[in-house]
Amino acid sequence: MKLPSAGCRSRYSGSLCDQGYGYLWSSSFSGLSPKSLRFYSTGADLSNFTKQPTGLSVRCIKDKI
Secondary structure: OOOOOOOOOOOOOOEEOOOEEEEEEEEEEEEEEEEEEEEEEOOEEEEEEOOOOOOEEOOHHHOOO
16 A cells, blocks of 8 residues: 655644645544554554544555455
């Protein structure tokens, strides 16, 4: 599976930020803080502090039935 390392779009200015990092939204949601995954060349981590107006990549994955 290929994952884009497109960075993110700032919720404040609309400019690109963190280029070279990949961010993906999770389907998990808790209150006003959706979860996201950040990945980079040496690892990855989960975040629950990314606010919704921040632009992250979306990757749809179909469950096998």
